[in-house]
Amino acid sequence: xxxxxxxxxxxIHPMDxxxxxxxxxxxxxxxxxxxxxTLWMALAVLCVVLLLVIGTRGRAIVPSRVQSVAELAYxxxxxxxxxxxxxxGLKYFPYIMTLFMFILFANFxxxxxxxxxTTSHIAVTATMALAVFFAVxxxxxxxxxxxxxxxxxxxxxxxxxxxxxxxxxVISYFVRPVSHSxxxxxxxxxxHAVIKVFAGFAGVLGVGAIFxxxxxxxxxxxxxxxxxxxxxxxxxxxxxxxxxALHPHH
Amino acid sequence: xxxxxxAAEGTAHATEAVGMPQLDFAxxxxxxxxxxxxxxxxxxxxxxxxxxxxxAVLAERQGTISNNIAAAEELKLRAQEAERAYEKALADAxxxxxxxxxxxxxxxxxxxxxxxxxxxxxxxxxxxxxEKAIAEIRAGAMESVTEVARDTAREIxxxxxxxxxxxxxxxxxxxxxxx
Numbered sequence: 001x002x003x004x005x006x007x008x009x010x011x012i013h014p015m016d017x018x019x020x021x022x023x024x025x026x027x028x029x030x031x032x033x034x035x036x037x038t039l040w041m042a043l044a045v046l047c048v049v050l051l052l053v054i055g056t057r058g059r060a061i062v063p064s065r066v067q068s069v070a071e072l073a074y075x076x077x078x079x080x081x082x083x084x085x086x087x088x089g090l091k092y093f094p095y096i097m098t099l100f101m102f103i104l105f106a107n108f109x110x111x112x113x114x115x116x117x118t119t120s121h122i123a124v125t126a127t128m129a130l131a132v133f134f135a136v137x138x139x140x141x142x143x144x145x146x147x148x149x150x151x152x153x154x155x156x157x158x159x160x161x162x163x164x165x166x167x168x169x170v171i172s173y174f175v176r177p178v179s180h181s182x183x184x185x186x187x188x189x190x191x192h193a194v195i196k197v198f199a200g201f202a203g204v205l206g207v208g209a210i211f212x213x214x215x216x217x218x219x220x221x222x223x224x225x226x227x228x229x230x231x232x233x234x235x236x237x238x239x240x241x242x243x244x245a246l247h248p249h250h
Numbered sequence: 251x252x253x254x255x256x257a258a259e260g261t262a263h264a265t266e267a268v269g270m271p272q273l274d275f276a277x278x279x280x281x282x283x284x285x286x287x288x289x290x291x292x293x294x295x296x297x298x299x300x301x302x303x304x305x306a307v308l309a310e311r312q313g314t315i316s317n318n319i320a321a322a323e324e325l326k327l328r329a330q331e332a333e334r335a336y337e338k339a340l341a342d343a344x345x346x347x348x349x350x351x352x353x354x355x356x357x358x359x360x361x362x363x364x365x366x367x368x369x370x371x372x373x374x375x376x377x378x379x380x381e382k383a384i385a386e387i388r389a390g391a392m393e394s395v396t397e398v399a400r401d402t403a404r405e406i407x408x409x410x411x412x413x414x415x416x417x418x419x420x421x422x423x424x425x426x427x428x429x
Contacts, residue, residue, distance in 0.1 A: 016272060020277040031279035039289040048292050052300035060305050061314055067307075074304045094297040102292050122272045123281040128289075189272065 012200030014193040018120055036116040037124075044105040044118070046216075052101070073101070077235060084239035088246055096242075099128060100235040103184065107227035110188060111220070119230075120188035129181035132238050140245035151248035164233050178197060178235055191223040399423050 023034045051073070055066030063071060077100050081093045110117025118124050140148040149244055152169040154162060195216055202212040271277070395398050400423045 019269040020271065020274070020280065022287060029277055029280050031283045033280055034362055035277075035284070035416075036283045037281050041284050045295070047292050048300075052304065053295060056300065056303050056307065059310075061307075061311050064306070070300070071304055071308060074301065074308070074309055094293065094301055097296055097301065098293045101296070102289060118281070118285070120272070121277075123278040123279055124285050127282050127285050185272065189270075192362055193330055 011203070012197055014196035014200070017116065017196060018189065019096075020121075028147060037118055040106070040109055040116045040118050043109055044102055047105040047109065047197045048101045058078065070120055080232075080236055081239055084236060085242040086246060091240065091244050092242055096235055096238050099132075099238060100231055103128075103234050104228065104231035107225075107231055109187060110192065111223060111227060117188050117192055120192060125181035125185040125234075126177070128234070129177040132180065132241060133177040136238075136241040136245040139242075140248055143246065144248055148245070148248050151244055155249075156215075176237075176241065183236050184230050187226055191219065191226055195219050195223065396423070396427060399427060 020029060022029060022033050023036060023039055026033070029035060051066065052070050055070045057063070058064055058067060060067060074097070077097045078090070078093060081089050081096055085092070106117065106119040106124075109115055110120065118223055140151070144150075152166045152173070154165045154169070157165050198212040198216045198219065202209040202216070205212065400420050403423045404414075404416060404419050406417055
């Protein structure tokens with residue numbers, strides 16, 4: 001690697017943590033091979049089940065701590081869907097909740113040392129972003145037919161500007177899945193790589209390692225925040241796209 | 251043949267990343283497959299179990315809270331009603347007490363008046379009687395005095411050695427007493 005050659009003995013492999021490896025040995029990765037992706041996604045599922053199913057099994061009127069957190073997550077996403085996508089968007093609340101909970105736990109689990117961050121992979125985020133993109137596009141066309149195209153025809157703008165705005169709107173519409181997916185993967189990857197680079201410095205600095213360690217602590221705190229915010233951003237953008245599909249008329 | 255190239259790449263990347271592992275397209279089918287499995291599992295867990303349950307719990311809590319608030323409101327109304335009834339009873343009792351006191355006072359006043367009148371009458375009767383008795387006694391005394399005077403005068407006349415008939419003495423005494 002470039003950094004390795006430049007610093008001689010310094011052994012920093014910030015990208016190694018993102019390698020997809022088969023879990024049970026072997027070299028080939030078929031589409032069905034259980035890999036570390038499988039493991040960490042399964043752990044995310046486990047966390048979701050622990051929080052939202054096991055945590056709420058008491059069905060208490062006065063909730064326990066875990067049930068409180070589960071209700072908080074439910075209320076948070078429910079309100080977000082209601083506020084952004086409107087009342088008729090609530091039909092799609094379970095889908096958005098699924099995306100939010102998966103991304104949230106994948107991000108948080110990625111912060112566990114030695115773990116693998118599934119959401120740092122563009123394959124994962126692009127799949128979700130494209131799924132959202134196609135879902136809302138098809139939904140918009142099914143609900144409004146040709147009327148869905150009024151999303152690109154800004155009737156409040158002067159008539160002269162409308163064709164130009166329409167071109168811009170179309171381009172921005174099709175760029176949505178790209179920004180939607182790269183934002184999440186890029187954030188996760190960059191933060192984890194930075195932590196790893198600082199960790200590499202810490203390994204060779206001896207007593208001076210206190211500085212990279214302090215930096216790691218700071219970046220780790222920031223990453224914890226970013227983990228939540230990126231899950232929130234992904235979910236709220238999904239709501240925004242959903243609103244556009246449900247109400248294309250500005 | 252695609253899997254063969256993937257296999258080769260997989261071997262090369264197993265230990266050390268060259269460039270970005272994110273752009274190793276050989277791992278894409280694997281990641282996408284497991285992602286879809288994961289999302290489907292989460293979706294079913296959420297839509298079948300978790301979300302209805304949490305929604306029900308929240309609705310139940312909301313119901314309980316609004317029920318309790320309504321019950322509290324009703325109890326408050328009843329308390330106010332009871333307070334009003336209590337106030338009314340208190341006022342009634344006070345008025346009743348006032349009335350009874352007034353009545354009793356009037357009765358006592360009447361009794362007192364009657365007793366006073368009776369006592370006055372009795373006192374008047376007694377004093378009249380007493381006056382009469384005193385007049386009698388006075389009359390009696392006057393008579394006795396006349397008699398004693400007459401007797402004494404007669405004795406004195408006799409003692410002085412004069413003889414005078416009783417009639418003369420009596421007349422003299424009588425005239426003196428009158429004078």
